[in-house]
Amino acid sequence: MGRIQLKSVTKSFGDVEVIPPLDLTIQDGEFTVFVGPSGCGKSTLLRLIAGLEDITSGSIEIDGTDATDVPPAKRGLAMVFQSYALYPHMTVRKNIAFPLRMAKLDQAEIDKRVEGAAQVLNLSDYLDRRPGQLSGGQRQRVAIGRAIVREPAAFLFDEPLSNLDAALRVGMRLEISELHERLATTMIYVTHDQVEAMTMADKIVVLQAGVIEQVGTPLELYRTPRNLFVAGFIGSPKMNFIEGEEAAKHGAHTIGVRPEHIAVSDSEGTWSGVVGVSEHLGSDTFFHIHETDLADTITVRADGEVGFRHGDRIHLTPRTDVIHRFDAKGLRIE
Amino acid sequence: MARAVTTRRKSLNTVLAWAVGLLIFFPILWTILTSFKTEAQAIASPPLFLNFNWTLENYAIVQERSDYMRFLWNSVIIAGGSTILGVIIAVPAAWAMAFVPSKRTKDILLWMLSTKMLPAVGVLYPIYLLFIRLGLLDTRGGLVVVLMLINLPIIVWMLYTYFREIPGEILEAARMDGASLKEEILYVLTPMAVPGIASTVLLNFILAWNEAFWTLNLTAVDAAPLTAFIASYSSPEGLFFAKLSAASTMAIAPILILGWFSQKQLVRGLTFGAVK
Amino acid sequence: MATQHSRSVARLMMAPAVVLLLGWMLVPLTMTLYFSFKKYLPLRGGDLGWVGFDNYVRFVSSSSFWPAVQATLVIVGGVLVITVILGVLLAMLLDQPMWGQGVVRILVIAPFFVMPTVSALVWKNMFMDPVNGLLAHLWRFFGAEPISWLSEASMTSIIIIVSWQWLPFATLILLTAIQSLDSEQLEAAEMDGAPPLKRFYHIILPHLSRAITIVILIQTIFLLSIFAEIFVTTGGAFGTRTLTYLIFQRVLESQNVGLGSAGGVYAIILANIVAIFLMRIVGKNLDA
Numbered sequence: 001m002g003r004i005q006l007k008s009v010t011k012s013f014g015d016v017e018v019i020p021p022l023d024l025t026i027q028d029g030e031f032t033v034f035v036g037p038s039g040c041g042k043s044t045l046l047r048l049i050a051g052l053e054d055i056t057s058g059s060i061e062i063d064g065t066d067a068t069d070v071p072p073a074k075r076g077l078a079m080v081f082q083s084y085a086l087y088p089h090m091t092v093r094k095n096i097a098f099p100l101r102m103a104k105l106d107q108a109e110i111d112k113r114v115e116g117a118a119q120v121l122n123l124s125d126y127l128d129r130r131p132g133q134l135s136g137g138q139r140q141r142v143a144i145g146r147a148i149v150r151e152p153a154a155f156l157f158d159e160p161l162s163n164l165d166a167a168l169r170v171g172m173r174l175e176i177s178e179l180h181e182r183l184a185t186t187m188i189y190v191t192h193d194q195v196e197a198m199t200m201a202d203k204i205v206v207l208q209a210g211v212i213e214q215v216g217t218p219l220e221l222y223r224t225p226r227n228l229f230v231a232g233f234i235g236s237p238k239m240n241f242i243e244g245e246e247a248a249k250h251g252a253h254t255i256g257v258r259p260e261h262i263a264v265s266d267s268e269g270t271w272s273g274v275v276g277v278s279e280h281l282g283s284d285t286f287f288h289i290h291e292t293d294l295a296d297t298i299t300v301r302a303d304g305e306v307g308f309r310h311g312d313r314i315h316l317t318p319r320t321d322v323i324h325r326f327d328a329k330g331l332r333i334e
Numbered sequence: 335m336a337r338a339v340t341t342r343r344k345s346l347n348t349v350l351a352w353a354v355g356l357l358i359f360f361p362i363l364w365t366i367l368t369s370f371k372t373e374a375q376a377i378a379s380p381p382l383f384l385n386f387n388w389t390l391e392n393y394a395i396v397q398e399r400s401d402y403m404r405f406l407w408n409s410v411i412i413a414g415g416s417t418i419l420g421v422i423i424a425v426p427a428a429w430a431m432a433f434v435p436s437k438r439t440k441d442i443l444l445w446m447l448s449t450k451m452l453p454a455v456g457v458l459y460p461i462y463l464l465f466i467r468l469g470l471l472d473t474r475g476g477l478v479v480v481l482m483l484i485n486l487p488i489i490v491w492m493l494y495t496y497f498r499e500i501p502g503e504i505l506e507a508a509r510m511d512g513a514s515l516k517e518e519i520l521y522v523l524t525p526m527a528v529p530g531i532a533s534t535v536l537l538n539f540i541l542a543w544n545e546a547f548w549t550l551n552l553t554a555v556d557a558a559p560l561t562a563f564i565a566s567y568s569s570p571e572g573l574f575f576a577k578l579s580a581a582s583t584m585a586i587a588p589i590l591i592l593g594w595f596s597q598k599q600l601v602r603g604l605t606f607g608a609v610k
Numbered sequence: 611m612a613t614q615h616s617r618s619v620a621r622l623m624m625a626p627a628v629v630l631l632l633g634w635m636l637v638p639l640t641m642t643l644y645f646s647f648k649k650y651l652p653l654r655g656g657d658l659g660w661v662g663f664d665n666y667v668r669f670v671s672s673s674s675f676w677p678a679v680q681a682t683l684v685i686v687g688g689v690l691v692i693t694v695i696l697g698v699l700l701a702m703l704l705d706q707p708m709w710g711q712g713v714v715r716i717l718v719i720a721p722f723f724v725m726p727t728v729s730a731l732v733w734k735n736m737f738m739d740p741v742n743g744l745l746a747h748l749w750r751f752f753g754a755e756p757i758s759w760l761s762e763a764s765m766t767s768i769i770i771i772v773s774w775q776w777l778p779f780a781t782l783i784l785l786t787a788i789q790s791l792d793s794e795q796l797e798a799a800e801m802d803g804a805p806p807l808k809r810f811y812h813i814i815l816p817h818l819s820r821a822i823t824i825v826i827l828i829q830t831i832f833l834l835s836i837f838a839e840i841f842v843t844t845g846g847a848f849g850t851r852t853l854t855y856l857i858f859q860r861v862l863e864s865q866n867v868g869l870g871s872a873g874g875v876y877a878i879i880l881a882n883i884v885a886i887f888l889m890r891i892v893g894k895n896l897d898a
Binding site: 356426427444459551597605 | 616617619620621623624626627628630631634635637638639641642645700703704706707708709710711713714715716717718719720721722723724725726727728729731732733735736737739742744747750751774777778779782783786824828831834835837838841842854857858861862867870871873874875877878880881882884885888889892893
């Protein structure tokens with residue numbers, strides 16, 4: 001079981017309030033991602049849940065029991081750190097066994113669980129090596145192994161993939177998702193990368209300056225961002241924002257159009273502009289379009305290889321059914 | 335990337351560096367050589383370099399006449415005792431400052447450093463007086479305490495800089511894994527800190543071994559370590575070069591060997607982490 | 611970043627070290643201050659009452675004061691100049707590729723591990739003795755009249771001995787600093803057309819400036835209180851009586867504790883002036 005409930009939790013460092021009163025419920029078995037720009041308080045929030053930091057006020061409940069004053073070791077949570085935090089002087093086997101040793105399990109049980117975890121994580125051949133002899137991806141797996149042997153109520157991940165190179169990151173992302181499918185244990189995952197958030201989460205919590213901007217499934221956030229911040233943060237490339245006259249036509253202060261919701265043509269369209277940089281990814285092409293009278297740059301995503309060149313005049317037609325409208329305060333207009 | 339250099343350039347560097355190195359090392363080398371000469375050979379003119387009859391008689395005489403072993407033992411007790419005591423007191427303090435830093439940590443560290451800069455001569459008489467009153471004058475225990483206190487700031491600093499290199503996340507991981515504070519220090523921190531603690535012990539042992547203000551001023555006979563033993567050769571025995579050399583060689587040999595192991599830590603320890 | 615619990619444990623763990631050092635600092639310091647305002651002659655009547663600032667005035671106006679200040683400055687200054695200049699040159703030499711670098715390093719560092727009494731005595735007798743010393747042999751070999759170093763050139767002799775002891779320290783620190791210099795910087799300068807001397811002046815020297823400052827400050831603090839080297843060589847004679855040695859003589863040899871304590875207070879103030887600069891650098895480094 002792993003239902004975690006934060007009730008008006010706040011955190012201040014000295015006079016600086018990094019987390020104003022915050023309520024959040026994470027359901028049992030849910031894969032929740034905290035996402036936001038660096039310094040938004042997402043890691044602090046995770047550390048509050050872990051018990052590595054004291055909360056300033058409010059309470060944290062784990063499975064209905066108050067855990068506010070319970071030390072980290074007794075909360076039944078496991079954490080995977082950004083730097084992996086493996087014990088460099090212990091072998092992989094000893095690293096994974098460490099929490100079990102601390103829990104005073106008998107040796108046979110420890111061996112059984114370590115072997116099991118190693119098998120799941122493809123680490124069986126490396127059990128007698130030290131962390132220094134492993135690659136980044138393997139270290140990551142050891143850190144995860146150390147977390148799963150405890151069979152915790154919930155896993156906490158603090159930007160676990162940020163030290164890996166791009167290719168490995170995609171692989172590990174899948175592995176963690178698969179792990180979640182198999183274990184069905186609550187996972188809380190902190191990242192600044194919205195792609196990780198979108199691809200892995202059951203539920204995304206978008207944070208900015210310690211405040212929750214929106215909570216929802218990836219698609220909810222994509223389809224109905226509650227405000228300009230979420231709209232701009234979720235989705236890649238970033239949503240185009242247009243203010244002024246064009247927005248007023250739609251009865252809004254600002255309208256947002258995602259790059260993938262704009263059709264291009266060389267002859268006709270609602271808007272027009274001049275092609276600046278184009279990024280050819282093969283499967284898609286991103287055009288950065290200037291001189292549109294709408295905004296400095298409008299980004300458009302076109303399928304496949306579309307033959308516009310630098311300096312060409314281009315015509316754009318947004319899909320009207322997916323235009324996002326925001327008021328002067330940046331809040332969504334339904 | 336270091337660039338490849340020509341063999342000629344490298345040879346030139348080698349010759350020059352070795353020449354300078356040997357010149358700097360020469361007084362030590364000369365002392366060691368002289369210790370194996372007879373007194374007559376030691377003052378021979380022109381000086382004999384290697385072409386003399388090697389003898390061990392000076393070592394025997396020095397030991398017999400002044401009981402070298404007793405001074406050696408005092409040095410070992412005083413340097414070792416003060417270092418061990420210092421480390422025992424400093425480890426918890428350095429742990430606390432490195433892993434639970436507060437706003438005052440920096441001030442405390444700098445203040446500790448400032449006590450190291452207190453000139454010994456400025457407090458000579460009070461310490462002397464306290465030693466007389468407490469019956470500590472010319473005792474090893476008294477010197478252990480004083481040398482521990484003068485080196486404590488360096489010990490704390492060195493340990494602090496080593497501990498700071500241990501990522502805090504690893505200790506947090508241990509805490510998450512259910513380790514108590516005791517287990518955390520025992521199973522995680524200590525094994526990781528052993529190299530740093532060893533370096534600290536080594537350097538401070540050397541510093542205490544060579545300390546020559548308090549050891550000269552607070553000892554007479556019973557607790558006198560090697561520094562005082564050598565000072566007693568000041569005159570007129572100093573004119574017996576071979577015996578002086580034998581005594582000197584015996585006083586510095588143990589520490590030269592230890593010193594070679596500690597050269598890397600020396601920089602960090604003596605600059606309080608300001609140069610690494 | 612920590613919890614309340616760990617904070618209170620931390621305070622407890624720091625307590626022994628803090629309390630001990632606080633005692634080590636305050637007790638003798640208070641006593642020195644106390645004695646410095648007294649006429650106190652343990653062997654000639656003991657405590658003869660309060661004398662206000664008399665000791666401070668007498669210490670400064672005594673005929674040995676200014677020579678002692680001068681001797682201190684000459685020794686500290688001389689050793690600093692020699693060790694820093696030679697240290698930079700030596701560090702640059704040792705940084706070059708060569709065979710047996712490790713061994714050379716050890717040879718150069720060795721003097722630092724020689725206890726002060728040994729190095730002073732070895733130099734005094736085996737090198738600087740006017741009859742049998744090696745330098746005397748050398749002088750005679752070149753047909754010159756041997757110098758009786760410690761009486762005729764006493765200051766030079768002391769500076770040589772102390773420089774020999776401290777050169778390894780300066781070299782080692784400067785070498786460490788040079789090795790941390792990014793070689794790409796030098797290569798960039800070379801591409802920009804800077805000749806070796808300019809590279810030294812514009813890149814290596816500025817890079818070393820912090821290390822040099824640290825060497826100067828730390829050595830100054832230790833050099834201000836050199837004792838054993840003078841104790842076993844000249845015993846303060848021939849103009850080598852430094853401030854430290856003068857105070858030592860006042861306190862322990864002539865047992866004029868009041869006067870010596872006033873001198874001690876001066877020494878403490880002097881050391882603190884240097885210490886403040888050092889602490890600033892070290893403190894800045896802590897934040898980084």
